[in-house]
Amino acid sequence: xxxxxxxxxxxxxxxxxxxxxxxxxxxxxxxxxxxxxxxxxxxxxxxxxxxxxxxxxxxxxxxxxxxxxxxxxxxxxxxxxxxxxxxxxxxxxxxxxxxxxxxxxxxxxxxxxxxxxxxxxxxxxxxxxxxxxxxxxxxxxxxxxxxxxxxxxxxxxxxxxxxxxxxxxxxxxxxxxxxxxxxxxxxxxxxxxxxxxxxxxxxxxxxxxxxxxxxxxxxxxxxxxxxxxxxxxxxxxxxx
Amino acid sequence: xxxxxxxxxxxxxxxxxxxxxxxxxxxxxxxxxxxxxxxxxxxxxxxxxxxxxxxxxxxxxxxxxxxxxxxxxxxxxxxxxxxxxxxxxxxxxxxxxxxxxxxxxxxxxxxxxxxxxxxxxxxxxxxxxxxxxxxxxxxxxxxxxxxxxxxxxxxxxxxxxxxxxxxxxxxxxxxxxxxxxxxxxxxxxxxxxxxxxxxxxxxxxxxxxxxxxxxxxxxxxxxxxxxxxxxxxxxxxxxxxxxxxxxxxxxxxxxxxxxxxxxxxxxxxxxxxxxxxxxxxxxxxxxxxxxxxxxxxxxxxxxxxxxxxxxxxxxxxxxxxxxxxxxxxxxxxxxxxxxxxxxxxxxxxxxxxxxxxxxxxxxxxxxxxxxxxxxxxxxxxxxxxxxxxxxxxxxxxxxxxxxxxxxxxxxxxxxxxxxxxxxxxxxxxxxxxxxxxxxxxxxxxxxxxxxxxxxxxxxxxxxxxxxxxx
Numbered sequence: 001x002x003x004x005x006x007x008x009x010x011x012x013x014x015x016x017x018x019x020x021x022x023x024x025x026x027x028x029x030x031x032x033x034x035x036x037x038x039x040x041x042x043x044x045x046x047x048x049x050x051x052x053x054x055x056x057x058x059x060x061x062x063x064x065x066x067x068x069x070x071x072x073x074x075x076x077x078x079x080x081x082x083x084x085x086x087x088x089x090x091x092x093x094x095x096x097x098x099x100x101x102x103x104x105x106x107x108x109x110x111x112x113x114x115x116x117x118x119x120x121x122x123x124x125x126x127x128x129x130x131x132x133x134x135x136x137x138x139x140x141x142x143x144x145x146x147x148x149x150x151x152x153x154x155x156x157x158x159x160x161x162x163x164x165x166x167x168x169x170x171x172x173x174x175x176x177x178x179x180x181x182x183x184x185x186x187x188x189x190x191x192x193x194x195x196x197x198x199x200x201x202x203x204x205x206x207x208x209x210x211x212x213x214x215x216x217x218x219x220x221x222x223x224x225x226x227x228x229x230x231x232x233x234x235x236x237x238x239x240x
Numbered sequence: 241x242x243x244x245x246x247x248x249x250x251x252x253x254x255x256x257x258x259x260x261x262x263x264x265x266x267x268x269x270x271x272x273x274x275x276x277x278x279x280x281x282x283x284x285x286x287x288x289x290x291x292x293x294x295x296x297x298x299x300x301x302x303x304x305x306x307x308x309x310x311x312x313x314x315x316x317x318x319x320x321x322x323x324x325x326x327x328x329x330x331x332x333x334x335x336x337x338x339x340x341x342x343x344x345x346x347x348x349x350x351x352x353x354x355x356x357x358x359x360x361x362x363x364x365x366x367x368x369x370x371x372x373x374x375x376x377x378x379x380x381x382x383x384x385x386x387x388x389x390x391x392x393x394x395x396x397x398x399x400x401x402x403x404x405x406x407x408x409x410x411x412x413x414x415x416x417x418x419x420x421x422x423x424x425x426x427x428x429x430x431x432x433x434x435x436x437x438x439x440x441x442x443x444x445x446x447x448x449x450x451x452x453x454x455x456x457x458x459x460x461x462x463x464x465x466x467x468x469x470x471x472x473x474x475x476x477x478x479x480x481x482x483x484x485x486x487x488x489x490x491x492x493x494x495x496x497x498x499x500x501x502x503x504x505x506x507x508x509x510x511x512x513x514x515x516x517x518x519x520x521x522x523x524x525x526x527x528x529x530x531x532x533x534x535x536x537x538x539x540x541x542x543x544x545x546x547x548x549x550x551x552x553x554x555x556x557x558x559x560x561x562x563x564x565x566x567x568x569x570x571x572x573x574x575x576x577x578x579x580x581x582x583x584x585x586x587x588x589x590x591x592x593x594x595x596x597x598x599x600x601x602x603x604x605x606x607x608x609x610x611x612x613x614x615x616x617x618x619x620x621x622x623x624x625x626x627x628x629x630x631x632x633x634x635x636x637x638x639x640x641x642x643x644x645x646x647x648x649x650x651x652x653x654x655x656x657x658x659x660x661x662x663x664x665x666x667x668x669x670x671x672x673x674x675x676x677x678x679x680x681x682x683x684x685x686x687x688x689x690x691x692x693x694x695x696x697x698x699x700x701x702x703x704x705x706x707x708x709x710x
Contacts, residue, residue, distance in 0.1 A: 053402045075404045083402035089395030091248070093255040104243045106403045159402075 005065065006031050006080075006157045006188035007052060012061035012131035014044075014051055014212075021047040025061070027190075029205075031156070034179060034189040036199035036220065039209035042238050045192035048209070049159045052190070053083055064184045066156055079107060082150030088142040092135035096120055099134055104152045111152060123148040124174060140171035142190040147178055150187075158182060160191040164198045176202040200228055208235050241409040242416065248288040249417020253383065254424065262379050263425035266371060270429050275369040275436065276665035277500050278326035282440050288318035288337065292669075298666045307648075307658040308564065314342040317633065317669040319349070319626045322617040324440040324450045327433060330618025339627065339633040343641075344571060348579040349627065366673040372458060373608050374494045377465040379487045380422060384469040388708070389416050393479070397708070407474075409706035415701065419463060430455070449676045452613045460694050461608045465490075467697035471704040493603020501596030501606055509591040517585065524577045536568070541694050542569050561649030561656060568642045575635065582627075589620055600689040607689035614683040621682035629671045637666050 001194050007029040011035040016023035020031055022044050031153040037045045050056050051063055054074050061068040065077040082097070090099045097116045104111050134142065143163065150158050160179070164172040172195070180202050183189050199206055203220040208231065215235055223231070253259055295316040302310050306452070318338045324331060336349025388411070391397040400410060437443060437589070469486055476482040510610070526535050534542070546565060555562040593610070598632065600606050614620035648656035680687070 054397075055398065055401065078402065080404065083399065085395060085398065087395060089397075089399050091252055091396065093252040094248070098251070102244065102248050103399065103403060106241065106400065106405050130705040 004031060005029060005064070006066055007035075007159075008062075008064040008067075009048070009051075010062040010064070011050065012063060013059045014047055014050075014056050015059040020089055021056075021212050022051065022058075025212070025214055027207065027214060029158050029190050029235070031186050031188050033184045033205060034191060034203045036203035036206045037190065037192045038194070038196065038199060038206060039210055042211075043209040044212040045209055046161055047212075049083075049161050049190065049192050050155075052159055053081065054078060079153070080156040082146075082153055082155035082158045084130070084146040084150065084158065084160045084163055086165050087139065088146035090134045090142055090145055093133060094126060094132045095128045095133055096137065096141070096148075099145055099150065100148050103149045104191075107153050108123075109152055110139055115152075118197070119148040119152050120145065124153060124178060136172075140167050140175070141176055144178075146224065147175075147182070152203040155187065157188040157190065160189065160193075162193055162195075164192060164193065164195050172198060173201075193198070196228055196232060197225070199227055208232060210235050241406065242413040245405075245410055245413025246416040246420065249387075249414050250420050253418055253421035254348065258426055259379075259383055259421060262382060263422075266375055266379055267426075267429050269375070270368055270371040271290065271432055272682055273371060274326065274433055276428075277329060278370055278436050281321055281326045281329075283325075283609075284337075285321055288320070291338075292318045294667060295433060300664070302663050304657055304659045306654065306656055306664065308343065310658055310663060311343045311638055311641040314340055315637065315666075315669070316340055317630050317671070320621070320671060321442060321675075322673055323437045324449065324454060325614040325618050326368070326437060326440075326617040327372070327454065328368055328612045328618060330616055331620065331623065332429075332618045335620075335623050336405065338581055339630045341630060341637070343387050343567075343638050344574055346575065346582065346631055346634070349623070357577060369609075369612060373461070373612065376426070377464065377494070378490055379417070380462055380465045381469050381483075382489055383422070384414075384418050384466060385473055385483045385486050387418070387470050389476065389479040389482055390473075390474040392477070403561070406671050407708035408702055408710075411470055411474060411705050415463070415466055418466050418470070419459075422462065422466070423459075446678055450615050450617075450679070453676060453680075454612060457608060457611050457690065459613065460690055461604055464604045464690075464693045464697040467657075467701040469698070471701040474701075474704040474708050480601040489603060497547065497599040497602035497606045498596070498609065500602065502592075502598035504598050505592030505595040508595050509588050511585070511588055511592070517581065521577055521581050524581070525574055529577065529580070532573075538573065539566065539570070542566065556651040558651050561646045561652055561654075562652055564642050564645035564649065564656070568639070568646070569636065571642075575631075580633070585626055586620075588626030594685055597685055597689055600693075602692035604690055607686040607693065608627050610630040610686035611683045613692060614679040614686070615676070617679065619679075621678070622673065625674055625678070630669065633669045633671075653666060 005028040007027070009025045009027045012022050012025040013020065020055070025048065027035075027048070037048060039045050047056060051058060052065065052070070054070060058071065066080050068077050070077050088201070090096075091102070094102065098114055098122060099117075100120060101111050117127065117130055121127060123144040125141060125148070129141060130138070134145070137145070142223060153200075158179075163177055163179070167175060174199055178192070180191055183204070191203065193201070198219060200223075205217065206220045206223075207214050207217040209215065218231075278670045286454050291597070299313060302313055316338050317338075339349050340347050344513070357503075359691050386393075388397070391400070437451070438449075441447070468489065469482075472482045472485050473479070476485065526540060532538060544560075546558070546562065547553065547555070550560075551556055552558055560567075597606065597610075610619065614621060644658050644662060648658075
């Protein structure tokens with residue numbers, strides 16, 4: 001039996017301004033899996049996420065989403081993705097509910113008031129905050145609106161770029177649980193992060209990137225925290 | 241998708257404090273200028289009616305006298321104003337508002353309101369039209385210079401791209417949202433103008449058509465600024481660069497283009513000085529146009545023709561007054577020479593106006609100004625139409641008095657008399673401003689320039705979508 005990979009790259013190379021940001025990347029994230037991409041600054045984590053989103057054009061290789069090529073059917077495959085950057089960018093002058101309805105409408109999903117409220121509540125946003133302007137939201141609250149957007153889209157895959165950076169431990173833990181729940185619901189999650197603790201806590205697989213290459217990949221449950229830290233530091237210091 | 245973006249833009253723009261604060265300030269400014277202007281227009285209309293009626297009554301109540309002497313008393317006629325002139329006074333403050341109609345000579349209009357203006361008003365162009373064509377585009381720039389660059393800087397552009405939003409749909413949605421919000425905030429000003437004009441003047445269908453066309457012209461004009469502003473915001477990487485670029489464009493369009501256009505017109509088609517103009521008329525009357533002979537030669541030939549026509553040997557034997565006949569003959573020639581020089585002068589004005597549009601590549605303000613003045617009936621074409629009608633009236637009443645003079649005298653005597661019943665039989669000067677079709681015909685070039693700007697702005701907006709990388 002073959003596993004269907006929701007997110008996949010094959011020999012992906014991304015170059016810009018004569019710099020090879022991604023070098024022969026082979027990555028596969030199946031449904032229900034949280035994949036954590038670790039690596040130092042400039043390792044290529046964010047470029048990988050951006051390439052899945054179509055922000056970067058591959059120099060060679062393939063990007064597949066749900067088995068379909070991003071290059072061939074960009075609009076179609078984008079509809080299967082949800083994206084949560086480090087700072088979920090929303091419109092400050094709109095409320096959380098209005099932001100959710102706006103982004104969903106752009107994705108072709110019309111939400112009623114009740115459905116909007118339920119999605120926001122399910123993502124952990126307090127009901128009294130739904131109609132407040134996003135300008136008054138904390139970073140964690142914005143992340144929850146982002147999760148609600150992903151949930152409303154029924155996205156097959158979620159791309160997270162440093163999602164817990166700047167969150168307090170409680171919010172980060174809450175967020176990790178929601179990511180885990182989304183994956184358990186069948187979503188494929190690719191998460192670029194510096195946060196080893198969070199990666200170990202939520203991920204099924206972990207890949208370490210360095211200079212655009214995936215230098216090591218392993219089952220997250222097969223390593224302990226200190227072992228993960230040692231692997232990470234070894235690659236960071238060039239010892240591995 | 242455009243509609244979704246438009247609704248979001250409308251909501252965020254209306255909630256943005258900038259629109260309310262700037263919009264309210266400009267509304268107050270517009271309302272002040274407009275109310276003052278409409279009050280002034282109303283007062284001017286009443287004054288013109290009053291003075292016109294008084295002048296005609298003075299004409300009517302002249303004593304018994306020679307008809308030609310009565311003609312020399314002259315009649316004042318006044319250029320009527322349309323209600324839309326309250327919105328755009330155009331050239332009214334600088335062109336004369338009345339014409340003194342007298343025998344032998346065609347006069348230029350006189351009594352321009354700016355000559356009576358308070359000193360402070362001669363600095364700058366403080367009027368409601370200045371708010372409409374100069375300040376409101378600045379409001380649009382202030383509202384939209386960062387409409388895309390802000391999305392880029394805050395990261396929402398990446399969110400939108402991740403959802404597969406088409407860049408063109410995003411930009412055109414923003415354009416429609418901005419324009420809708422702008423008009424919603426401006427609607428009290430439009431309402432105020434409509435109610436004030438309806439309260440002060442009897443608005444005819446033509447007036448309503450003019451006001452609707454003015455609104456349509458302004459909509460096109462603001463769309464140019466909004467499209468360029470949003471396009472620039474998509475094209476440039478930072479809000480600062482976008483703002484500098486747009487402010488430069490605004491200044492070029494509003495301040496540089498009209499002055500540059502006027503300078504181009506002056507250099508390429510210079511006007512004669514007043515003394516050159518009148519001297520040339522005097523010389524052509526005295527010396528005659530090519531092939532016509534001098535005044536003395538023309539008069540000699542005319543006398544011979546009249547004697548032959550009546551079959552008499554001398555002027556004294558004529559059954560009609562020769563003095564009047566000869567004067568009428570000279571007046572016809574004088575009118576012909578005046579017409580020639582006035583037509584040349586006006587053709588030069590028209591050439592200057594067209595040449596001024598060479599500066600139209602700097603921005604659409606010059607074209608909008610020309611269009612707006614034409615619609616408000618305060619441009620040169622309307623002035624010319626009034627002057628032509630007044631000249632026609634001048635010839636009518638001068639000819640009438642000469643007819644009385646000629647028919648009531650004999651030979652070279654000057655005994656003809658006219659009385660109050662004669663003077664009262666001269667019909668009033670009844671001039672109606674041409675319809676809006678006349679304005680549009682006179683505005684083909686500015687309409688074309690404004691249309692070209694609208695097309696170019698929308699094309700640039702669509703083109704800048706290609707650079708809309710996250």
